[in-house]
Amino acid sequence: MSLPLLGPEKVLATAKAFGIYQEGKTIAELAESLADLLLEDMSRAVPAPHRTITAMAPPERVETWSGLDIIPISSYHEVFEALHRTGTGTDGDWENLMKQLLRCGLAFAWNSVVGPSIAADCLYGPPKRSQIETNFASIKKEYVNIALHGHSPVLPSALVQAGRDPELVELARAQGAAGIRLYGICCSGLSALYRYGEVHPLSNALGAELIMGTGALDVWVADLQDIYPGIMDVAACFHTKVVTTSDSCRLPGAIHMAIDHQHGNMSAALGQAKEIVRLAIRNYPARQQENVYIPEVSLEAEVGFSVENITQAFGSLDELAGLIKNGRIKGIVNLVGCNNPKVVYEQAILQVADILLANDIIVLTNGCASFPLLKMGYCSPKALAKAGPGLQGVLGARSLPPVWHMGECLDNARASGLFRALADKSGQPLTRMPVAFASPEWSNEKGVGAALSFRLMGLNSYHCIPAPVQGSDKVAGFFASDTQELLGSVMVVVTDPRGLGEKIVADLEQRRNQIGWTPNIKGVNK
Template structure:
């Protein structure tokens, strides 16, 4: 392992003070200073306390799989006790990460699939609001018949999607067969990486990486690609289809965002996590006239909802009244305003530390998933078997009542809300984008002509290894100035929402060609597509434009970028796009530097296998310029540079 390389990498990690000085959001800066003065720790304090970070962990060469170790790879000890070298140890570790990502997105996705099935069968009293999506998807799957009701089609779709997620006996993967590009299916079949199901491939990944099983790093990477496809098609695409069938498609709308959208005269409820099921019910409960009157009787002007991470975003683009505030890494800053009466946490990207901050204020934390419990929080949740999902409307009402009853307990002297806010446009989908251009043919023509040079899906988590939210903004500035449209969703979308990039006012940042096209269509330069599950919308748009252009996706001037990614799902998301033939770009490397072979597999070898590579450049501006250069190269190869 090259310790000098790791040591240099560690030196680039910013301190909390550097974050305060350089983060692009004034509200974040103000809150960090306010909480510092109040003596309340945040993720940025804890990150500083972890320094220097373990070099073996950063390189991926620490093996803790069996109890003969832990083993670490050095010049003195180039192999673990079992004989595994750096290549095998790094490959096993990163495969387990991807398997965990499949399970993470898959678990929340399964909840949506179960909800669709129960709503279709009448076991839950929820309407099916996406009838057009149900019919279109049923036709794609070859199960449509005129004599079948919408409910029958929806239940059959739910069963098919659940089967692809949980199949144990090998059979045709129905979602891939129905939805994936034929060129990609041919590529994946040739490589023998089409998954049996999510459950099987995660099961197999954990088996292969167990003690004394798979000792071939290349074979482990093959399983990683299978997990990547399971992540994409079972954990992302399937649940995205189900959510649109259940709740209807996105709707474009304007929304106030950032700290000052928190109105102190209201009962304020934060929605934090990733599942849309209970948050959707909470939106309905917040509209209940009886509960609004109850809030007023307690001295409030009404009830107001706010989005933290993806639960808020999934509700926002469907209902238009959930004000987006922060990604997961900044959640403690929102809690620290002291102006939230209830914090509803379902699952994933919910750091245990929010309980420490909540303890300093009156905010009541309510957990709503059996998968995610926090000591000290109130627990109103679906049970382990989801047997009580029919209680979702009642549960939502109880949570809103709890927030109302907590409102009078606020202490005004504890409230601090930075005075920064802005309007943002949200709710973009393939369908309403096509409508804006009079059909996707016209958008494809603009890309081919060069007025729009390309499209980048700029997404991902946040990571204190780079200055908070700065990398996303710096990459965005370079892309827009070079006539490249940005799609965004999930955690990375919050700085773009908060700092005006999702507003038409940001057209000033766009190059002349992009500015002309978007101004004519009355569109912002960054199209917000929703939660992180909505990477499916971005890949769907890439596919549609490729089809209109008569090209495979791998040839198109498109890219995936997650500059600040931080967890297992981030590896899976990037891998999903590379499996489609789309390059991925990052400021933070995966923990594979301890193996030249595994690192080369990610950065180079997938070019021959999949037609795509992973690019890592620590400096955000250099990363943005590299994306532009690679997109221009693709245009040259296509003969599209006029």
């Protein structure tokens, strides 16, 4: 598959971090060497140093993980080993199984999150801060409308390119449409959004059926992960065609136009994207206008935050670290995760955010948890009215929102990168910094993996729903508290969202006091 490298600065910076930069090598040559290293860390079978962890992880953490003997050989090896150990009559020592869990957690963090994040920025370019329109009313019924649902950036990037094609735009107009418009469901839309600005975010996975229920979507493109079969039942009520594009994720009754299992037709991605757009154009006249209902609700939001452009916004990370140290900013929390039907849809995320902002704590967000924050205006400078006086002063002077949207769930790598950079600037280990991970509504394997990734970094994880490990008191205890001695972090569960927010505030203040940055607060602003 021939793609231009739209992130040459990322290629250079990462090549230097990995120690493979050589004068005279082209960007393409460096990118090829970098890709080989990332793939080797993903798939090696013979033990060897894990290059991504060595290059990118804090040295203090690498020392801790090495001492625990949990540095992974590779993702493929550790997942295969986990399957082997849990087979009949194999590993009967629960503590040894938990050690393997931690190896898988590191493999998830550094191979499945950090590695692809690096690769995506090199291929498709880094995020760009931009203003976008979100929520239902960003759907325009006079356009050919295409939804992008899933997590792979390959087809969405090709679909953006196809949607710009003058020939296809003219074909849409010939059918009576004003043009072609793309919308984001879950993470595929978010990754395309902050790079191209032409994809309008509408919903996370749990709310996908509500979007399809507008009757205004002509084609729904589903690639992989967080795609529930129920969307087929909703699509059958309207004219919407569902197209699956991954061999890993097929839906009964959907049109399958996919990259094959051997990836032998990767070079045809743009052609496939154009055919999907043509399908949407052909389907546009079949839309039944009496079945179309689009709630007139929309808001502006700012997206595309990264370590690089946050640094630019403050002049330097030293300035941001200084504001945290002097207490005008009390801390930063990565508020992310999927949604869970066991609690009121999206409510917990907003209630936790309200408590954090009122107490001068910046919120980072990405993925499914970011949608309520986008739709309810938290990603706009206007939301500073919800913040405490410290954040109002610091962020208001820079026209920044109190919630910084960093992209798709893969972009937890950006949050951990920011945390590490601020710890370095502050001269403190991550285990002492006033930063944390919160996933109030976590519900699936990725949510556990994401929480574990930050726990391994020495940061507490905070939730409103217990982890599904109650069958074993020992394993439940390991998840909840035993990792404090091993990793310097614990899992905190408070079922009341506001109570969870207050617990985060108190714990971050305790970390600040231990460093000696601020005196005790009188109470939590609710």
